Amino acid sequence: MFAQPRALPCGRTRSWQEGRTLTRDRGAARHARARRRLTGAVAVALVACGAAGCAASAPPPPAPSVGQQLSAPLAPAVADAALVSSTGAPVTLASLRGKVIVISDMMTLCQETCPLDTANLVAAARAAEQAGLGGKIEFLSVTIDPQRDTVDRLAVYRRLFEPAPADWAVLTGAPATLARFWGSLGVYIHRT
Secondary structure: OOOOOEEOHHHOEEOHHHHHHHHHHHHHHHHHHHHHHHHHHHHHHHHHHHHHHHHOOOOOOOOOOOOOOOOOOOOHHHHOOOEEEOOOOEEOHHHHOOOEEEEEEEOOOOOOHHHHHHHHHHHHHHHHHHOOOOOOEEEEEEEOOOOOOOHHHHHHHHHOOOOOOOOEEEEEEOHHHHHHHHHHOOOOOOOO
């Protein structure tokens, strides 16, 4: 069970306790060597990964936008589209020249993403007001269902988000006008 003292050169013996200490020291040395090897391997792997990352080519350019380019002038179908607000006032994007315009699609009968999208748009409009940007940014919710989203229905929908920010408008228009408007922005609507 216990290691027996064994003979060493010159007739000396080593006790069990000394042997155990030596074994422990050899084990610690073995672990230290293994740790150094592992650390070296990790360092080599990190250097190799870093070199591969530096050697990689630049990411590909983004795909062309489907919608309206922000840096380009608005297409006439968008800028001059005769829209109507929930108060019955006529609105064109051209009349908002000089402002940043944020447009979101919506329809009042949508019960899935539209209320969430509209709530996010309204929250952004409120945040812009609080940041002192009132009057510089116009937030527009434009319907994709002009047959059902009448001015009266839009007024009721807007009241769901009271207190409504002054820079947020809910808009509709003639079906043909909105089809051109959304089509120019890369949004195509298919009624089911």
